[in-house]
Amino acid sequence: MTMKTYRQALHDTLRAEMLRDENVFLMGEEIGVFEGSYKITAGLLAEFGDQRVKDTPIAEEGFTGAAIGAAMLGLRPVVEIMTINFSLLALDQIVNHAAKIYGMFGGQAKVPLVIRTPGGGGQQLGATHSQNIELYYAFVPGMKVVAPSTPADAKALLLAAIRDDDPVLFLENLALYNTKGDVPDDDTPAEIGRAKVSREGHDLTLIGYSRMAYIAKNVADALAESEGLDIEVIDLMSLRPLDRDTLIASVKKTHAAVVLEDDWLTYGIGAEIAASISDGAFDYLDAPVRRVAMAEVPMPYSKVLESAAMPTNDDVITAIFQTLEAVGRRLKKVGQSHD
């Protein structure tokens, strides 16, 4: 085990995979000379040269399409799209080509493509640069979408994504890059499509992914200490395929669930989770599944409004308390923030 940041875990894994497999190469805006907007690719151009670390024009559709072609011909491109907001420009390439080529053409070509891209608000980047639209890709059969919340999972899932023969959207998060954690030294990939119970408990199932899985774990740990609550936390890790079995098994045990998401509530990933729980664990629910999500507005630029729009620890605690009270737990109200 080595303690490192999420950012460092991503960097080290990219480098290790490039060393392991010469077919792995990187493409993206400012990833070479500038070493990446978030410095994930720092030092890699110098080490591997410009055949393996390609700076691209500001043309998402073009370089994503080029990467798909490279993948079809046997390379393993890892594309960085600076933020997930810019992936909209490549939406047709991803949805209509990367996700469909294998199925539409009788399996003649696989598309072992990884698109690394961060989501997340809270950086005062305005409405067009602060979105969480991974749902657009999780919606599409043929895609895989993974979303690690810890440095260890970032490594394990990036290993799995690069070695997977299907196109994988690898969701990072601006707020997680500097978080730290123990990272295993071996290179065992995660299983894509498997959620993780990051905290075991009996009182309630708290479900999240990416930044909200991180918040879920912190809130559950804090409530265990302050209120003696025994909350089970599930980190989805993979949005497609979705590990419904783990969710259902947990809710069968706890009889209540709260789902956290950084995107908008309406038609969101939380709705899919709630429906899956209703499908698989209806007879075990003692209260309705509750969702916590962002306000239904384009993200404001003002810091105050941006903070108000994003789901906070207090929002999560309130939803947990409401759900526990609905199943008969009497709790004292927590006033202070656990931020």
Added chain:
Amino acid sequence: MIEIKMPRLSDTMEEGAIASWHKHPGDRIEIGDVLVEIETDKATMDYEAYEAGTLSQILVDEGATVTIGTPIAVLDNGKDTPAPAAPATAVAPAPPVVVAPAPAATVALTHATTSRAPLPHHSGSDGLFASPLVRRLARDHDLDLSHVRGSGPGGRIIRADLDGLLSEPAAPVVTRHVARPVVATGPIVDEKKASQEVPVTKTRRIIARRLSDSAQSIPHFYVTAVADAETLMAMRADLNTLADAQGDPKISVNDLIIRAVALALREHPDVNASYVGDESAVMLVHNRVNIGVAVASQHGLVVPVIMDADAKTVAELGVEAKALANQANGKGLSLEQMSGGTFTISNLGMFGVEEFTAIINPPEGAILAVGTTSREPVVVGDDVVAHYRVRFTLSADHRIIDGALAAQFLRTLTALIEHPWRIVAAQ
């Protein structure tokens, strides 16, 4: 308008018969008035009005049997919200109800509250407002939710409200009786045998079903013992001479045997037990010794229960057993008087029966069949002498009671009968 439905009046009740209507269409009804007498699998009980109004319609005639929940009458309470059979309010969300912070367990299990219909604000297709988890548990454990008060939002019944029901050890909540349809067998009168059709009473039907279930589902085994009752008979004669002199009621052999059995059960609590079910991880061992005494009443076989029989004196047991038997033959026993048994004694000694075997009265774990106490030749030393002897056979549920345990229980019982002063002297 309020629909009055066939209530669930006992744990094992699946259907009830209208014995007699005390009110008739047009009658003014006050809360607490006896509306109807309902015959259940165990007893005939008065069913009281829980709301005032005018009885507008009787839907089920006297003598007819309907399943629990079937509307039996319509009460006009002055409000013209119709209460048709089709649940018009099925999809309407429950209006918010302020729920006082109550302790988690607000389950009322008393029979008094059983006759209260679901609260009107509990909307839902069956008039109940319960979480899916609660509905599943109610199905699995055969619970009646109609008298459970919901403490969740809007009065929703939540898991916490079932705490009392699910942990109630005496209530056989996990027993689940599969309703057996009455099979029409066509004309069965046989001219050759000169058969005639005699109606099978509801009590008889219940006896038939329960005993069939018991005999078919419980692996019975039987252990017989014989006790020398010479001293017991002498002691009884002595006690009754004194009782006569003081004008007290006489003591019967059966009273002494009830007390002896109660003491033996206290010594072997594993016989005072119930098998809960194949899905259950536990069996129930009962701390109270409540002995049912089978009575062949003129209304059929009934089993009144003497609660805490081990804590009562022989004289007390005698008075209580006699009163229960008299009541069984007279106005009949209440449900309360026939509930809560942990062990049953069936005594056919008064008919001169030497010995017999009985079928277990579920959910109890065993039953004792007691034969007559009569004089027979016994070898004492080198002589053959006449002694009183009594034979008794324990029928035990082999799922929870093994042969050795049954034998130990009978050894204790035999020793008590052969040293009868211990029956009287034991605390």
